[in-house]
Structure formats: structure tokens, C-alpha cells
Amino acid sequence: MSETTTLHVGGAAPYDVLVGHDLADRLPVVLGESVQRVAVLYSGELAEQVQPLVDLLVEHYDVLALGLPDGERAKTAPVASDCWEALGESGFTRSDAVVTFGGGATTDLGGFVAATWLRGVRVVHVPTTVLAMVDAAVGGKTGINTGAGKNLVGSFHEPAGVLCDLSLLSTLPRDEFVAGLGEVVKCGFIADPAILDLVEGTEPEALTADSDVTRELIERAIRVKIDVVVDDLKETGGVDGHPGREVLNYGHTLAHAIERASGYAVRHGEAVAIGAVYVAELAARAGSLDPALVERHRAAFGRVGLPTTYADASFEDLLDAMRVDKKTRGNQLRFVVLDDLATPRILAGPSEHDLRAAYDALASRA
Numbered sequence: 001m002s003e004t005t006t007l008h009v010g011g012a013a014p015y016d017v018l019v020g021h022d023l024a025d026r027l028p029v030v031l032g033e034s035v036q037r038v039a040v041l042y043s044g045e046l047a048e049q050v051q052p053l054v055d056l057l058v059e060h061y062d063v064l065a066l067g068l069p070d071g072e073r074a075k076t077a078p079v080a081s082d083c084w085e086a087l088g089e090s091g092f093t094r095s096d097a098v099v100t101f102g103g104g105a106t107t108d109l110g111g112f113v114a115a116t117w118l119r120g121v122r123v124v125h126v127p128t129t130v131l132a133m134v135d136a137a138v139g140g141k142t143g144i145n146t147g148a149g150k151n152l153v154g155s156f157h158e159p160a161g162v163l164c165d166l167s168l169l170s171t172l173p174r175d176e177f178v179a180g181l182g183e184v185v186k187c188g189f190i191a192d193p194a195i196l197d198l199v200e201g202t203e204p205e206a207l208t209a210d211s212d213v214t215r216e217l218i219e220r221a222i223r224v225k226i227d228v229v230v231d232d233l234k235e236t237g238g239v240d241g242h243p244g245r246e247v248l249n250y251g252h253t254l255a256h257a258i259e260r261a262s263g264y265a266v267r268h269g270e271a272v273a274i275g276a277v278y279v280a281e282l283a284a285r286a287g288s289l290d291p292a293l294v295e296r297h298r299a300a301f302g303r304v305g306l307p308t309t310y311a312d313a314s315f316e317d318l319l320d321a322m323r324v325d326k327k328t329r330g331n332q333l334r335f336v337v338l339d340d341l342a343t344p345r346i347l348a349g350p351s352e353h354d355l356r357a358a359y360d361a362l363a364s365r366a
């Protein structure tokens with residue numbers, strides 16, 4: 001059995017992200033000694049996968065297992081409210097803990113419930129998708145959607161630990177696996193170009209759940225995320241022109257608009273790939289990004305099987321949706337753009353002409 005990698009997240013509330021196999025038995029140590037009740041919030045589709053973890057926990061704690069609606073359907077106020085009611089009925093106190101088990105939608109909802117119940121209880125994430133391992137479970141962003149858009153309600157609530165059990169990826173459908181690589185490739189462009197070299201130098205079929213390259217990609221992407229959140233946990237801004245935590249939002253302004261426009265039929269990681277190509281096109285027009293790097297976006301995301309075009313919504317509808325992005329200030333849209341590989345900055349208030357031209361460039365390849 002391979003070794004476990006420990007990636008430490010420093011700051012005011014430090015914790016570890018463990019990457020390895022069969023990590024469930026680490027949970028009692030990560031949960032700590034004060035815990036009496038554990039609420040396991042899991043995607044209802046993963047009832048079989050979560051059972052061994054529940055079986056282990058009942059040996060130590062009073063366990064409340066709450067199956068949630070699957071995927072994005074979990075990220076709503078009514079689902080959060082149902083969880084609060086269940087916690088209340090079980091007498092869940094501040095010394096108890098939440099464990100989430102699922103993809104990013106589950107860790108976002110479960111993290112939000114943990115952040116808000118009694119104004120904050122301990123949470124440990126057990127992510128079961130590539131995307132949740134490399135991104136959603138790390139860094140403390142939690143949230144739910146509203147009618148106006150993605151993640152518009154939420155809070156920053158850091159976990160007490162994250163267990164990335166690579167064995168859990170064995171049942172992940174290929175489309176979901178590939179979607180997670182969207183956030184990994186994003187990390188390659190914003191901070192760690194070695195990720196791009198690995199993706200470009202590996203046959204796509206060799207990127208399987210159990211391959212060494214996949215593990216290296218996952219660990220590299222987690223390191224990128226940790227390095228960013230340690231310096232700017234609450235997204236208040238970076239130093240020396242670096243966007244700070246907003247850099248992790250590369251490609252997300254259009255991505256969230258596309259997810260909403262598609263009724264969440266387009267997966268988050270897929271939308272991020274499209275959004276990154278869009279913002280590269282924008283940076284080539286309103287900034288200084290070399291056209292060859294724009295094409296490298298298409299090539300790298302496309303190589304792993306992600307979409308790089310989109311024409312299913314009008315520019316006007318997407319522009320309206322982009323206005324509710326959290327990076328917007330007043331009426332001014334703000335985007336994370338690159339001047340070069342791993343050289344991000346904020347582009348504030350691009351012209352509508354450039355925004356539309358970039359969309360036309362994206363849509364024209366559809």
C-alpha cells in the first residue's frame with residue numbers, strides 16, 4: 001500500500017490534508033477527543049460507499065447519517081434547513097462534529113451547515129471526487145446557490161482536516177473524473193506549469209483514478225490551493241499586484257454564468273475549462289496574453305477531454321449573470337487574467353466590446 005502524503009495548511013486554524021488510501025480509520029484522531037455525536041452528511045447516491053465509514057464511526061460516537069440530494073441539488077437553503085432541523089432534534093452541541101462525504105456540492109453544503117449550526121462546529125471533509133479533493137474540500141469556502149446564481153450565500157469555515165482517500169475514486173464516473181481535472185489544469189495555468197507539462201506529456205487514457213500521474217496532479221493542485229489560501233484565507237486581496245485568493249477564481253466568472261444558464265447541466269469543472277479559455281481570449285484582447293498561450297488553454301483542457309467552446313446561451317444573458325460574480329465591485333466586472341503562465345493579475349472593467357469579442361471567439365469554435 002502506498003504512503004500517505006500529509007499536506008499542512010497553516011494559519012490561525014491549522015489542519016492537515018491527507019492524501020492516500022483507506023484513510024477512514026484516521027477520522028477519530030482528526031475529529032479529536034471532545035466529540036460525542038458525529039453527523040455524516042453524504043450524497044444520497046453514495047449510500048454504499050459511505051457505509052464502511054459509518055460502521056467505523058458508530059464504534060466511537062453517536063452517529064447521525066443524513067443522505068442529501070445529489071450534486072448541485074444539495075446546495076439550497078431548504079436542504080441546509082433540513083440539516084439544521086435534524087441536528088437540533090439530535091441535540092447536536094458545539095463539541096460535536098460534522099463529517100461530509102461526497103463531491104464538492106456535498107462538501108460545500110455540509111461545510112455551510114457546520115459553519116452556521118451554533119455559529120460553527122467542527123467539520124472534517126472526506127471528498128470523493130477529484131474536484132472536491134483538489135479544491136472544494138480545502139480552504140474553507142462553503143456555500144449554497146440562490147435563484148440569482150452560484151454560491152451567493154456562504155461563509156469561510158475551515159475544516160479540522162481533509163481525508164483524500166484515493167481508493168474512493170474507483171467508482172467515480174469518467175465524466176466526473178475529467179471534470180475534476182478542470183480545476184487541476186486551472187492550477188497549472190495560474191501557478192504550477194509543471195501540471196501542464198504532466199498533462200501534455202501523458203496519454204489521456206493513462207490518467208486513471210489509480211495512476212501515479214493522477215496522484216501527482218492531485219497533490220500538486222492541492223499544494224497550489226494551500227499556498228494561496230494560507231496567504232489570503234478570506235479573499236481580501238493579495239500583495240504586489242497578485243490577486244490573492246481571487247486567483248483561484250480563474251475562469252469562474254463565465255463558468256458560474258454558464259452553470260446557471262444551463263440549469264447546472266454543465267458540470268462545474270467543465271464550465272471552468274470553458275471559462276478559462278474565455279478569459280484567455282479576453283486577456284489576449286484587453287491585456288497582453290500571447291495568442292500561443294490562448295491556444296495552449298484550448299489544447300491542455302481539450303487534451304483531458306474537457307469542453308473548450310460554448311454557444312448555448314446569448315452573450316447578453318451570460319453578461320447579466322456575470323454581473324453577480326463576487327469579484328464585481330459596483331458596476332465594474334473584474335476578471336482574473338494572465339499576462340503569462342503563472343503570472344496572474346486582475347483586469348477591472350474591460351470594455352463590452354472586448355467581452356463580446358472574447359465570447360464570439362469562444363462560441364465560433366463550437
Ligand SMILES: NC(=O)c1ccc[n+]([C@@H]2O[C@H](COP(=O)([O-])OP(=O)(O)OC[C@H]3O[C@@H](n4cnc5c(N)ncnc54)[C@H](O)[C@@H]3O)[C@@H](O)[C@H]2O)c1
Nearest residue numbers: 045071072103104105128129131135136141168171172268
Ligand atoms: N468550496 C470551494 O472552494 C469549491 C471549489 C471548487 C468547486 N466547488 C463546488 O463543488 C461543486 C462541484 O463538485 P463536484 O465536481 O465534486 O461535483 P458533485 O459534488 O456534484 O459530484 C458530482 C457527481 O459525482 C458523484 N460522485 C461523487 N463521488 C463519487 C464516487 N466516489 N463514486 C461515484 N460517484 C460519485 C456524485 O454523486 C455526483 O452525482 C460545485 O458546486 C462547485 O461550486 C467548491
Ligand SMILES: O=C(O)C(=O)C[C@@H](O)[C@H](O)[C@H](O)COP(=O)(O)O
Nearest residue numbers: 135139141150151245248249252326
Ligand atoms: O477557493 C476559492 O477561492 C475558489 O475560488 C475556488 C473555486 O474553484 C471554487 O469554484 C469556488 O467555490 C468559487 O468561489 P466563489 O467565491 O466564486 O463562489
Ligand SMILES: [Zn+2]
Nearest residue numbers: 183252268272
Ligand atoms: Zn471552481
